[in-house]
Amino acid sequence: MVLTKHFKERRSVTTQLREHGLRLTRQRRVIADVLQQAGEHLDAPEVLRRAQQQMPGLHLATVYRALESLKKLGIIDELDLMHVNGHGHFYEARTNKDHMHFTCQRCGSVFEIQDPLFEKLKTQIMDRHGFTLRVARLELGGLCSSCTAKIKEVT
Amino acid sequence: MVLTKHFKERRSVTTQLREHGLRLTRQRRVIADVLQQAGEHLDAPEVLRRAQQQMPGLHLATVYRALESLKKLGIIDELDLMHVNGHGHFYEARTNKDHMHFTCQRCGSVFEIQDPLFEKLKTQIMDRHGFTLRVARLELGGLCSSCTAKIKEVT
DNA sequence: ATTTGGTTTGCGAATTCCTCGCAACTAGAT
DNA sequence: ATCTAGTTGCGAGGAATTCGCAAACCAAAT
Structure with a gap:
């Protein structure tokens, strides 16, 4: 199950968040999980789509805010993949x-x-x-x- | 003067454009010049501002189109400089x-x-x-x- | 367990950055 | 000089992202 699989990572994420005065909310947890599971560059709407399977009410603005926080903490990376399609960005969990x-x-x-x-x-x-x-x-x-x-x- | 200084480069630009079925218009020439003179990462509105000193009627949409063409030809490069300010892009002449x-x-x-x-x-x-x-x-x-x-x- | 206080969320509106459709215009070949 | 396909200016349109704010929530202290 997701919870056990990423337990160690999750704990360190909490700590990192705390150090920056941030909280580990359910939405940030789910969004981070989605990216860790995917392993591959997803754009924000796709992150939303997947995260909503566990959290139907989740809003796109929250996804953008979470991605921003996780990026600042170095937990995920942002890519633009040469802007093959529009000027959106892609995200992936850092390994x-x-x-x-x-x-x-x-x-x-x-x-x-x-x-x-x-x-x-x-x-x-x-x-x-x-x-x-x-x-x-x-x-x-x-x-x-x-x-x-x-x-x-x-x- | 700009015209002589970049004559060699300009000719090769014409040729490159031609190979892609594109034309060397006055606006593309001015925009390429602006970037070659600047030597440094400018964003689209700044390119417009500078180019308008030689071509007051120039439109931002044209700047975007020109940047796109010049980028495809490898004459300029696009950067995002870690998105320090918003999600815009910066451009510089390739050396x-x-x-x-x-x-x-x-x-x-x-x-x-x-x-x-x-x-x-x-x-x-x-x-x-x-x-x-x-x-x-x-x-x-x-x-x-x-x-x-x-x-x-x-x- | 409850309170408390700052953080975060959902929401829709707003903004930023960029693209499009189209008529008028122009580069460059003949 | 003429022709023709590529290009421009323009304003509207669109995609991606951010913002303001009240309600909801997390986590630390009680």
Whole structure:
């Protein structure tokens, strides 16, 4: 069950919230769960849709406010996936393994990429500039391998 | 003068536009110039403001359309600078040296960072996945060194 | 368990940022 | 100079997000 599965994470979320003078409300809990379950980039209306299955009265404005809080705490990340469709944003739960996002501008598919070089780059930037890094978003756009092949055919 | 200074760039822009069935209109030329002169991230209303000094009748909708075209051609890049102020976007002319953007979430200042490792990472991703890379946006958020120091004082 | 006081929510209205439809206009090929 | 498809200005329209406020709620102290 959801409650047990995420118990440890939930506790730490409570603590983190508390540190910022925030409360762990039912709606924030449900919204965080939805993102942790999904594992993948959802937009705000989709988060609402899924969360409403457990909380019918939930309002979109609350979703936006919760996403904002969770983002500030570093629990979730915000993406725009190269704005393939409109100018909305996507959200995903943060995991221990940071990754990059490649969006194919022809077919719209999204690939998650991991690379140790990414970690190295971030560390190097922190060290060299004395920054405290809280978010690092590497978004890539272009053609996926399959679309690259198709384009070459035509030419 | 602007016309001579950017003549070479301008010609190549014309060619690039032509290849996509687009025309080099006076408004697109002025808008591209504004961004090349500014060298730095401007939002759409600011681009309008500056461009209107040479073209009073210019409309914001045209600015958005031009930015969209120039972005597709890879002449300019779009940024959101961690959405420090609202959810608008910023634009900058692309140079031969790609760079990353760090935004301090406390004081709002933006730093441009270059690192050979960034180039290497991009190349490696292309090679490994067979992607055709058209845009690579690495946006970082956190505390700049000065704000990092101030935070430590308080604690 | 109850009280208390600041936090958060639901709601609809409001705002911001961006896009569209269309007639008039223009770049650029012939 | 002419032709034609791409482009612009304009105001309306739309999508995404935020706001103001009263009611509801969480959590700390009693």
